[in-house]
Amino acid sequence: MDKLLIRGGRRLQGEVSISGAKNAALPELCAALLCAEPLTLDNVPRLQDVATMLALLRRIGVQVERAEDQPARVCLAAGGAIDPVAPYELVKTMRASILVLGPLLARFGRATVSLPGGCAIGSRPVDQHIKGLRAMGATIAVEHGNIVASAGRLRGARITTDMITVTGTENLLMAAALAEGETVLENAAQEPEVTDLAELLIAMGAKIEGHGTGRIRIQGVERLHAPAVPHRIVPDRIEAGTFLCAVAAAGGEVVLRDARARHLDAVIAKLREAGVTVEAGEDWIRVRADARPKAVSFRTSEYPAFPTDMQAQFMAVNCIADGAAKVSETIFENRFMHVNELVRLGAQIQVDGHTAMIQGAPRLSGATVMATDLRASASLVIAGLVADGATTVERIYHLDRGYDCMEAKLRALGADIERVR
Ligand code: EPZ
Numbered sequence: 001m002d003k004l005l006i007r008g009g010r011r012l013q014g015e016v017s018i019s020g021a022k023n024a025a026l027p028e029l030c031a032a033l034l035c036a037e038p039l040t041l042d043n044v045p046r047l048q049d050v051a052t053m054l055a056l057l058r059r060i061g062v063q064v065e066r067a068e069d070q071p072a073r074v075c076l077a078a079g080g081a082i083d084p085v086a087p088y089e090l091v092k093t094m095r096a097s098i099l100v101l102g103p104l105l106a107r108f109g110r111a112t113v114s115l116p117g118g119c120a121i122g123s124r125p126v127d128q129h130i131k132g133l134r135a136m137g138a139t140i141a142v143e144h145g146n147i148v149a150s151a152g153r154l155r156g157a158r159i160t161t162d163m164i165t166v167t168g169t170e171n172l173l174m175a176a177a178l179a180e181g182e183t184v185l186e187n188a189a190q191e192p193e194v195t196d197l198a199e200l201l202i203a204m205g206a207k208i209e210g211h212g213t214g215r216i217r218i219q220g221v222e223r224l225h226a227p228a229v230p231h232r233i234v235p236d237r238i239e240a241g242t243f244l245c246a247v248a249a250a251g252g253e254v255v256l257r258d259a260r261a262r263h264l265d266a267v268i269a270k271l272r273e274a275g276v277t278v279e280a281g282e283d284w285i286r287v288r289a290d291a292r293p294k295a296v297s298f299r300t301s302e303y304p305a306f307p308t309d310m311q312a313q314f315m316a317v318n319c320i321a322d323g324a325a326k327v328s329e330t331i332f333e334n335r336f337m338h339v340n341e342l343v344r345l346g347a348q349i350q351v352d353g354h355t356a357m358i359q360g361a362p363r364l365s366g367a368t369v370m371a372t373d374l375r376a377s378a379s380l381v382i383a384g385l386v387a388d389g390a391t392t393v394e395r396i397y398h399l400d401r402g403y404d405c406m407e408a409k410l411r412a413l414g415a416d417i418e419r420v421r
Pocket of ligand 1: 402
């Protein structure tokens with residue numbers, strides 16, 4: 001299994017290009033199931049999760065092509081025979097596979113999708129996806145570990161999910177695009193990735209308004225078509241936030257290209273509170289850190305509040321900050337697994353339920369640590385950049401799920417980091 005070997009103590013300097021957003025790419029690849037014409041997406045990140053989703057779509061019967069000369073461009077065609085099944089062996093490796101359920105039901109009237117198991121950060125049920133599709137007229141049974149669904153043409157409905165769910169909103173949004181009549185999604189997720197999906201669907205002929213707010217209204221149409229021009233996937237705000245935290249911890253000055261500061265308001269506000277300088281334009285962010293950051297408390301919540309996907313990375317900054325910080329994780333029940341590994345690097349952290357208290361330490365000391373999930377991996381890399389001596393991060397297949405060539409990007413900024421087999 002691949003590892004990352006990091007020698008800490010280097011400041012970061014230079015420019016880094018942010019890739020397309022993983023959490024926009026995954027639903028938008030599934031949107032190809034909604035129309036018979038080929039859908040072309042640009043700025044598709046090179047991630048393990050994207051490869052898994054493309055394998056699933058191929059298995060379902062979607063033709064997938066990556067242009068040799070344009071690796072970030074993917075063309076998907078769902079005009080042929082479709083086998084609407086998402087099997088356990090693929091779904092168990094990536095929960096986002098659930099995103100084929102809504103489109104398959106909406107266009108083909110049937111789907112068998114393995115029930116995603118839990119994952120490291122929590123049980124992560126999909127009951128709200130099922131509740132919403134049933135409200136739209138689908139017959140759904142859960143048997144032998146599979147979601148078995150069928151429907152005539154889905155009917156629009158007013159749906160209020162019990163909690164805000166990102167992929168739940170996305171599944172229902174895609175289903176509603178082809179349903180008969182109006183669907184109103186109350187309590188909808190407002191993440192930029194949901195908005196980007198809605199904009200793709202509108203370019204395909206869907207009638208959607210209110211995306212980006214808590215109430216999305218969709219008038220179903222008979223069919224969708226390919227957009228007139230390839231849709232460019234929105235930049236990854238979590239990758240951008242991860243690099244901002246890396247500079248905050250390691251020090252230096254970096255410009256992030258193709259980054260949207262307006263998608264990171266809560267994170268940037270906390271970095272400024274920590275004493276980090278952040279300037280931004282329409283599609284770039286400059287971050288500068290000259291001194292030890294101040295400790296900053298925060299609590300995660302749904303967008304536009306502080307994102308749970310940035311909790312582990314910012315905790316790494318707090319590990320070497322001046323002062324004590326309190327971090328509250330309100331979205332997932334088990335998203336502190338990076339804590340024990342950070343403690344191996346000398347961090348001083350006490351966890352009590354959904355809250356962690358971090359006493360900033362002047363220094364961390366390098367050690368071998370183990371990645372447990374995607375964002376925990378990023379947190380350990382950031383800590384390794386500042387720890388004295390060598391840090392080896394094991395099981396970085398977790399990192400490869402959601403970051404496009406992170407070590408290459410960090411090395412180009414001056415970090416002493418390499419992948420070892
Ligand atoms: C999406 O996961 C993201 N993944 C996650 O990013 C992100 O952490 C999460 O949203 C929260 O922002 C993708 O977009 C592919 P939820 P999702 O449904 O949709 C509960 C990363 O690191 N819930 O918004 O699965 C759930 O248990 C990943 O890139 C139900 O109870 O998350 C959680 O406590 C990790 N029933 C809360 O709601 C449901 O039917 C929010 O989950 C659905 C969700």
